[in-house]
Amino acid sequence: EAGVAQSPRYKIIEKRQSVAFWCNPISGHATLYWYQQILGQGPKLLIQFQNNGVVDDSQLPKDRFSAERLKGVDSTLKIQPAKLEDSAVYLCASSRGRGVDEQYFGPGTRLTVT
């Protein structure tokens, strides 16, 4: 079974530029999560999708971050404009359903904002 795929793996941009990350979850997984992991901290949930609907985006900075999950499969997370404090690893995870199903994580995208 293929795991969660993410791209790019690394990205360096200047502040005020925009950036987009892509995630392909495990086939058949209905729930998709985006987490932000700042150096020295644990992952923090940004947004959760159930199929193509948003379940929880309470910690997504909506003035600059946006995410979509077209057709309930792939997802993109965008930052526009980026700030220095957005430097982090962005992790995508997927699970079969909601609730307590095991979440499978992708390798992450390491973003550096200069």
Add this chain to the structure above:
Amino acid sequence: AQSVSQHNHHVILSEAASLELGCNYSYGGTVNLFWYVQYPGQHLQLLLKYFSGDPLVKGIKGFEAEFIKSKFSFNLRKPSVQWSDTAEYFCAVNAGYNQGGKLIFGQGTELSVKP
């Protein structure tokens, strides 16, 4: 709000030493508890989980954890560590189905095992 606290930021042990990593959470209701591990250069992966029943749960690679409800704790243990256990360990809590699967992570503990 729910939170998870891991007691140690960095632990250094010699091979064959015993390991215990502390984890405390704040939430008064029913919780599901997890330990995730991230080996150098690899993805986060599930080490073990507690949903209900026996509070002592066993995971992969000889790890176990004990849920003590009265202490809001879920400490991770291993009797004898190996060099290959060098990794970062994250404790996480999920407050059940109504929370939609949202995991709250601790800040992580980096374990370095000296050969």
